[in-house]
Amino acid sequence: MTLLLAPLPEKGIGLPHDASLHGWRIDALINETSVYVGLLFVIMVAWVVLACLRHGPRHEARFDHGTSTRSIAVGLCIAGAIFFVVDGPLFVNSLILARDVFGNFAKVEADPKSVRIEITAHQWAWVARYAGPDGKFNTPDDIVTFNDVVVPEGTPILFQLVSTDVIHSFNIPNMRAKIDAVPGMVNRVWFEAKETGEFDIACAQHCGLNHYKMKATLTVLPRPDWEKWAAEASANSARDYDPDDREAHWGWDWSEHARI
Ligand SMILES: [Cu+2]
Structure with missing residues (x-):
């Protein structure tokens, strides 16, 4: 299995590297x-500078309380222009x-891949x-991973998320994917990776003392490598399956009622 594990460089001060199909x-x-x-x-700073230059200490102050028709009209015009533009x-x-x-989950759900x-x-x-x-x-054949999500490249990946305690936020900046995990709700998000590699998963809601520890890894593999990984991981799970370990059976039926 060839696997690129080196983190991708994040150049400059711009947005994180976009490794997803729709991130652009x-x-x-x-x-x-x-x-x-x-x-x-720039417009506001220029306006303030102009006002300072034109209305110096020797200039007699003229003001109103913003209740004149002209003031209201100017305010509404500026607000309207900003809103419409x-x-x-x-x-x-x-x-x-x-x-x-x-939010087009129907299309992604319908994709057999x-x-x-x-x-x-x-x-x-x-x-x-999984x-x-x-x-x-x-x-018994479910794959369960801890702080480690492995997905294939060029494939829509659908997530349903829950939380067992407080509000967390599942954030994968390189995939431009982010959704809250809220107690009592099943939320969902999807993305498609356009390149292989290793990317950070972080929690984007301050969720307690050890919030900073909620760092996981997303590994994107070429589809054949991922299929090999999934087959191996599933076989291992099935072998180690313990029907009496009720804490391990936290999965749910894929929800039709998940929300964004
Ligand atoms: Cu969290």
Whole structure:
């Protein structure tokens, strides 16, 4: 098995390396936001500088309480321009992305190649469960890993997540995937890796004293290598299966009612 284990370099001060198929869509929204925020910052600073230069100590102060028709009209125009040029398009584009890509679970669920993984978050670790060859969770051939998620490249990976204690957040920056694990809910997220390698999984909600320890590893393998890994891991699980170890049987039936 050839495996690239060296962490990918994170160059510069920009976003983390994007190793996912659809990550560029998120990056485009972030970059668009940054451009508008930068532009507004420059306009505001120029405005303040201009006001300082024009209205020095010898200039007689003229002011109102912002209740004049002119003040209200100017305020509404600026707010409206910002909303329709900046917030509105960002909001609409986010909704379109959520509908067509990141929230389009029906399409990913229907793909026979996709890999399903259940994640249980707890203070302070991630436990992952794969269904194994029978396709059913909580059976002897399930693969269970601890702080270690192994997935194939070029395949949609579907996660359902729960938490047994407090709110955690399953965050894989290099895959632009992030979702909270909330007690009492099954949440979900998906991504597709476009390259092999090792990537960080972190918890993005401050979840207690040892929050910093919730670091796991995502390993992306070429599909044939992953299939070999899964077959071996499943055979090991089936051999070591203990029907009396009830604590180990925490999996659930793949939920139709999972939410984003
Ligand atoms: Cu956490």
